[in-house]
């Protein structure tokens with residue numbers, strides 16, 4: 118029997134070896150507990166987010182956490198397919214805006230959102246406004262998260278929000294922006310609905326919007 | 330039209346209603362510091378208007394207005410030193426922060442040197458804010474600002490070196506890609522978006538007169554850029570240090586906002602840029618400041634007591650980059666910063682001056698980016714850290730910082746400490762080579778083509794390395 122509390126704790130402490138051992142044990146036992154193990158990992162991610170919020174952890178820790186989470190999903194993947202009810206997850210779009218190739222912040226936010234129950238359609242980096250609009254249209258997605266760390270990214274964010282307006286879809290989507298240069302003022306100037314620096318806030322805002 | 334009175338000079342400027350105050354001041358040749366480029370975020374463009382403190386970048390002129398500029402906001406004053414002789418050549422290093430000018434004799438002897446703050450700092454502290462300003466229509470104002478500064482520097486060195494500027498034969502200029510393009514009045518769109526390809530790929534000689542009218546008879550040497558964020562300045566450093574001919578595996582580091590580095594020997598050179606940000610130079614740090622009077626530039630412990638040195642003596646006003654790195658090293662050794670960069674409370678140097686948790690975080694991001702760049706450069710070249718035989722620290726900042734502290738905070742791998750040599754303004758030295766050695770320009774062209782570059786954002790290993798590089802080594806207890 119696996120101690121899921123201990124797994125969650127190891128994840129929260131970013132104890133890579135212990136997390137790996139637990140997950141391998143789950144798979145060795147046939148993988149029937151994969152769902153529970155995933156829940157424990159997500160709980161651990163929650164702890165990571167909280168510790169970051171409190172100032173105990175920093176960006177480096179979030180990067181480890183994100184990678185650890187990706188590895189966990191990779192290990193449990195085969196066993197998860199059968200057990201999970203993929204239909205019930207809320208879908209959202211995330212990307213780094215046009216002319217910006219920085220993706221560390223975006224990837225951190227993605228792991229946190231995934232741990233928070235979202236299916237994230239990650240459009241990648243340097244994504245032109247039109248592509249975001251089309252993806253939203255094609256997949257019927259109404260939550261859009263835009264990331265960027267260049268000062269110039271603020272201009273691209275504005276262009277993306279405008280592209281939704283031009284497509285007549287502005288009132289059908291909720292847009293949250295994030296990344297170092299984003300601020301309350303920038304959010305207003307860009308015309309986004311919300312902004313955040315902390316992944317925790319990002320997750321809670323999006324969950325609010327999705328009603329989960 | 331409203332009238333703007335600028336004190337203490339007392340100049341009066343007419344201003345169309347609604348014009349931004351910062352913009353109008355810049356047009357008139359006043360260049361207040363505006364590190365965030367007018368986003369209203371840094372709060373450093375404060376001036377006094379009709380007796381009240383405001384941010385110049387957030388204020389529009391609606392009616393008659395009197396603005397009082399602090400002393401340091403007035404026209405830049407080039408500082409010059411030198412000896413008599415007849416000058417014939419000029420060499421420039423246009424830095425994002427500082428512009429340096431050398432007057433040389435025909436044989437390449439330095440007769441006079443002058444430097445000034447780059448007045449483009451009124452458009453923002455880093456190149457991206459300059460690019461953004463240029464894209465917003467301020468391109469020609471940026472060009473005018475740097476040229477004005479360069480003309481003032483020419484005047485200054487020529488006076489010191491008793492030389493008629495009209496007699497100057499050759500002018501060599503190096504700078505990063507953005508500085509070069511703005512100086513030449515070229516558009517900078519190419520630097521605003523991937524793949525950040527440089528415009529200046531060909532070494533060239535053109536007439537100087539149209540660009541710098543004070544030197545009508547001179548030819549102007551244009552040095553090619555290696556990449557969009559690997560400019561002619563780093564090429565100048567390579568040239569000055571002769572990296573392409575050295576037997577020893579050498580790492581050349583220019584630690585600045587844009588952190589450029591070159592690794593190699595005569596067997597080949599590999600370069601990359603790692604965008605560290607300006608934190609290590611004291612920007613974005615609560616008590617951070619430039620290395621001017623009142624800055625704490627060195628910190629150490631003596632008999633268990635914290636000691637520091639203040640530039641120009643007097644009361645300490647803040648910390649410049651070298652002081653900041655020393656301070657972090659000292660607090661690490663005292664066990665007051667943990668591996669993750671967490672501090673229990675503000676770290677005081679004096680009753681008033683301290684480092685906050687947020688300051689340490691900024692240092693971590695900056696040093697993490699540079700350290701990760703160094704490691705990935707070595708990895709891509711297939712060499713181990715200990716195989717590197719020499720480390721050259723270029724630039725004013727590289728010369729000011731204490732290598733032991735830089736290694737202690739993990740900015741530079743600790744195993745390289747004994748191999749570090751500061752080499753001063755190597756970019757300027759490169760410009761000097763170019764000005765007097767006719768063959769140097771051809772060599773520069775060859776180097777621009779030979780130096781291989783790596784794009785860190787394309788390496789999947791970057792985030793992990795960056796994460797690791799942000800950590801500190803805790804004090805042994």
Ligand code: B12
Pocket residue numbers: 176179216217218219220221222223225226262263264265266267268269293294295296297298312313314315316319455457458523558586587602603604605606607608691694695698784785786787791792795
């Ligand atoms: C790491 C880094 C890089 C890496 C990028 C690797 C990668 N895969 O992303 C490398 C070295 C490749 C790089 C390259 C460049 N960089 Co760079 N880089 C940085 C650095 C050091 C840290 C950025 C970072 O990752 N921070 C950590 C993350 C986690 O923070 P974050 O993105 O803000 O995310 C947090 C929050 O904002 C939030 N969040 C993030 N996204 C979102 C999204 C939503 C919706 C929400 C709600 C929240 C949210 O969650 C995160 C966790 O809290 C900064 C300097 C610094 N000291 O900050 C410069 C910096 C961002 N880079 C800069 C520049 C200019 C560049 C270059 C364009 C030029 C160059 N010198 O090489 C290139 C090219 C990049 C490109 N091609 O676009 C500049 C930007 C300047 C400006 N004013 O715009 C900076 C500020 C450095 C500087 N001052 O010169 N860079």
Ligand code: FES
Pocket residue numbers: 362363364365366367368369370371372373374384385386387
């Ligand atoms: S607040 Fe005005 S330039 Fe930063």
